[in-house]
Amino acid sequence: MDIDIFNNRLSPKYKILDPNEADKILLRFKCSRSNLPKIKTTDPAVIALKANEGDILEITRASKSAGEAIYYRVVIR
Amino acid sequence: MRLDSNFVFNKIYGIEFGVLSPRMIEKMSSVAITSSELYDIDGFPVDGGLADMRLGITDPGLVCRTCGNTIKDCPGHFGHLELARPVFNIKMIPKIYDLLNATCDACGRILIPEAVLKKATITMDAIEAREGDLGKKRYVRKLIKHAKSINTCPFCHSKQHKVKLEKPYTFMYNGQKLNASDVRERLERISDADLQFLGMSQEYSRPEWMIFTVLPIPPVTIRPPITLESGQKSEDDLTHKLTDIVRTNQRLAENIKSGAPEVIIEELWDLLQYHITTFISNGTAQVPIARHKSGKKLKTLEDRIKGKEGRFRGSTLGKRANYSARSTISPDSMIRLDEVGVPMQIAKEVTYPERVTEMNIDRLKSLIKNLDGYPNASYIVTPDGIRRKITESTVQNILDELKPGYIVERSMLNGDIILFNRQPSLHRLSIMGHSVRVLDGKTFRINPASTLPYGADFDGDEMNIHVLQTEEALAEAALIMNIKNNIVSPRHGLPVIGAAQDYISGSAILTRKETKIDKSTAEDFLTFVGIDAKLSKSTYTGREIFSMLLPKDLNFESESSVYKFSNDEDSYVVIKNGKLERGIIDSATIGKENGSLLQYLFVQYGGETTAKFIDQLSRLALITLLKFGISANIANFDLPEKTMSEIYSIFEEANEEVNKMLKDYNKDVEQNILSLTNKVRGKIRNATRAGINKKANEIDDMMITGAKGSIMNFFPTAGMIGQQLLRDTRMSNGYDGRLTAHFKKNDMGLIPRGFVVSNYRDGLNPIEFFLHAGSSREGLMDNVIRTPVSGYMNRRLSSALQDLKVADDLSVREGNKIIQFMYGEDGLDVSLSDKGELNI
Known part of the structure; x- marks a missing residue:
């Protein structure tokens, strides 16, 4: 049975950044991919998105203090 | 350390631990x-x-x-010592034991068939690649466990006998003792190829190296x-132990050479084993502890590394600081909030290195001349880094020589910024910057308004100061770490520094509507507070006096603690243009972890103003209390006849209901009774609250202003104590089917299960007293058990988070690793927010 894991109120919004956007993020935070939080290729969300190693995901989560909070994660093996 | 361009900087790839051959x-x-x-x-x-x-x-x-x-x-x-006979390394005994039983008695191969080993090689590589060294270690342990269970050697097919370990270091095989030589021989037989499955390596740790033939010195x-004062040399414990080893080794060698009987050799060999064991670890189970002649335990190698005072926890993680001092603390309301009273003895001893400039050279010279007086200077440092002590014989030369660029180590002076700390340092407010105030006496004096962030009280607490040695540190302590700039906590956005107890009572009395102060008293007050104002009126209200502390443009409104209780419009705080128009200033406006006024002042006017306000307010509250006074008495706990009978009827009703429940259902009503007793407590509390005599009741005043105490303390004192609980249930254990011998068996009524009808004021009867003590004891024990548990949890958390910091783009990082992209997700500094929220 296929379940859409994003169709759940607890599941945050994911987006794969294109290389251009990804570079912008790295520049904005003055860091390299290795300094970002990581997410495994085996993570259900990564599988569902068909993201590849090295991709940067933009994750928009609900936040108690700010309403919405944006996090970035780099996909690792 | 000198920075040398010839240094090679490299990343450490790994560290290999092994056994010395x-x-x-x-x-x-x-x-x-x-x-x-x-x-x-x-x-x-x-x-x-x-x-x-x-x-x-x-x-x-x-x-x-x-x-x-x-x-x-x-x-x-x-150095090294050639041993006459091989000796076990005590720390290697468990490994040796494993190896002896995991390898063949006869051929020395590992007791796992060749085919399995081949597969194991592949699995092990895979695990190592996947889980690293830890996974490999786990797998090796599994292999050894498996090998130990096999009875016939898969290589030479010989039957295996178990080697038994008789603690601490005797191996028995087939009822015979295996001495270190025998064991070494067997370990030598283990082939290099098998080593990887046993967690060892031919290069770094051959098994037989675990037995000493040569001892490193x-x-x-x-x-x-x-060297003692008497000029006599006293040797280190390690040297003592080493002489024992060398001496025993010599005797053993001589006896072997002269062909002494086997018994004597065995005995000496055992003694050598004992000495080498205690040299490494003086405290192994079943090995007698090596002692000095005086009976003191010898501190040998393991003691230096292990435990709280060992190399890791004692030296690497726990260092001692120079330029610091420690003393008992005591309160002093007359010093400023941001000051710390420092004993003269400490101020003289602990120095600050001040750099000589054109501007301060004359002042520093006068300090140097002062030699043994105060303030003085004890050392100078020349520009080429030579430290010279200032003494009677050197002082003239130093004075002549001194010029800008030199550094003078002078004693602490009033106004110096130092760090003040109380352990355990649980949060960043445990260390704050204070300015020095040199005082007589031997204790550190601190303003009682600032006790909360340190968690300090004055029952013998000790605190530390650190005198800063560089300008950078000084700047940080004076600005960022200064107590004035940390009045509002970064945790919840409320002031952690503020009034408590008497100070709240005092300011509440002052700001009551009816408080009137005549001119001369008002002058006394203002002098005490340190305000210079011209008084024109003949009488002042307390609120007018209080307003003199406020910034002239302050506009503020807030509920007071009294208002929350009484809904009295007059107690609602309204400040317009720096004038307190109405309202009572109590714990809701100026209290610790409460004070909305302090929080507002801090955010709007900054730390300096807030600290000054707290200082002046404390003094004003003190002198008000001195003039007007507040004293509680037993009569404050009097409740009207009507209330008392109401409380008793609450109990009677509940008692009847319980008896009815027990009669009707007999069993399974415990839960209902328990929730009934909770309701009873609530009813008693409310009845008591309604019955409190509001007029001329100082206890009530203290309660509603938030100075001290609450209804939770009042109702069991004046009304009825109620149900005593143990582990959240009614008390039930003790005698068979009853609590004490005074009750009937299996009576589950209220009183037989720990309901206390008395109150504290009238006193408890002996049985009530006993049951009440039981409940209190539970609280004490919980506290004792919880403290170390939460302490350890806190330690783990602090260690995990200690290197996090907020970068200049407001991201939270550990090094350059991003942990959170925006601090707190909203990027707000909680201490500058309105209780954690944004207020525009």
Whole structure:
């Protein structure tokens, strides 16, 4: 049975950044991919998105203090 | 350390731990130890003795015979001792035990068939790649466990017998003792190819190396003799143990050479094993502890590394600081909030290095001239880094020589910024910057308004100060860490510094509507507070006096604690243009972890103004209390006849209901009774609250202003104590079916299960008292058990988070690793927010 894991109120919004956007993020935070939080290729969300190693995901989560909070994660093996 | 361009900077790839081979020990040795003597008759180190000058140098002026350096640069050098017979390394016994049982008695191969081993090689590589060294270690442990369970060697098909370990270090095989030589022989038979499955390596840790044939002798630099006042040398514990080892080894060698009976050799061999064991670990189970003649335990190698005072927890993680002092603290309301009273003795001893400039040279010269007085200076440092002590004989030269660029180490002065700390340092407010106020006496004085962030009280608490040694540190302490700038906590956005108890009572009395102060008293007040104001009126209200502390443009509105209780419009705080128009200033406006007014002042006017306000307010509250006074008495706990009978009828009703429940259902009503007793408590509380005599009741005043106490303390004192609980249930254990012998068996009524009808004021009867004590004890025990548990949890959390910081783009990072992209997700500084929220 296929379940859409994003169709759940607890599941945050994911987006794969294109290389251009990804570079912008790295520049904005003055860091390299290795300094970002990581997410495994085996993570259900990564599988569902068909993201590849090295991709940067933009994750928009609900936040108690700010309403919405944006996090970035780099996909690792 | 000197920065040398020749240094090579490299990343450490890994560290390999291993066992030293006898060859290695000999290779790294600079001396073969041959004599148990330390010094000859003239007091010179004996060649080949344990103080041999090739092992390093401990005396200033002497030169090391190995490296040619003096005491400062000689790192010390290992020696070695050729053992007459092999000896176990006590720390390796469990591993040796594993190996003996995991390998064949006859051929020395691992007791796992070739085919399985082949597969194991592949699995092990896979696990290592996947889980790293830890996974490999786990797998090896599994292999060894498997090998130990096999009874026939898959290679030579010989039957296996178990080797038994008789603690601490005797191996038995087939009822016979295996001595260290036998064991070593067997370990030698293990083939290099099998080692990887046993968690060892031919290169770094051959199994037989776990048994000493050569003992490395540590350099004298790690066991230096100390010269006593009498001029006599006293040797280090390690050296004592080493002489025992060398002496025993010598006797053993002689006896073997002269062909002494086996028994004697065995005995000496055992003794050597004992000495080497205690040399490594003086405290192994079942090994007698080696002691000094005085009976003191010898501190040997393991003691230096292990435990709280060991190298890791004691030296690497726990360091001692220079330029610091420690003393008992005591309260002083008359010093400023941001001050700390420092005893003269400490101010004289702990110094600050002040750099000489054109501007301060005259002042510093006068300090230098002061020699033993206060303030004085104790050392100067010349621009080329030479430190010179200021004494009667050097003072003139130093005065002539002193010019800008020099550094003068002068005593602490009033106004110096220092760090003030109380352990345990649980959060960043545990260390704050204070300014020095040199006082008589021997304790540190602190303003009682600032006790909360430190968690300090004055029942014997001690605190530390640190005198800052650089301008950068000084700037940080004066600005960022200063207590004035930390009045509002970054945790919840409320002031952690503020009034408590008497100060709240005082300001509440002052700001009551009816408080009137005549001119001369008002003058006294303002003088005490330190406000210079012209008084024109003949009488002032307390609110007018209070308004003199406020900034002239302050506009503020807030509920007061009294307002929350009474809904009295007059107690609602309204400040317009720096005038307190109405309202009572109490814990809701100026209290610790409460004070909305303090929080507002801090955010709007900054730390300086807030600190000044707290200072002046404390004094004003004090002198108000001095003038008007507040004293509670037993009559404050009087409740009207009507209330008392109401409380009793609450109990009677509940009692009847319980009896009815028990009669009707008998069993399974415990839960209902329990929730009934909770309701009863609530009813008693409310009845008590309604019945409190509001007029001229100082206890009530203290309660509603938030100075001290609450209805939870009042109702059991004046009304009824109620149900005593143990583990959240009614009390039930004790005698068979009853609490004490005073009750009927299996009576589950209210009183037989720990309901206390008395109150504290009238006193409890003996049975009630006993049951009440039971409940209190539970609270005490919980507290005792919880404290270390939460302490450890806090320690784990702090260790995990200690390196996090907020970067200039408001991201939270550990090093350059991003943990959170925006601090708190909203990027707000909680201490500058409105209780954690944004208020525009």
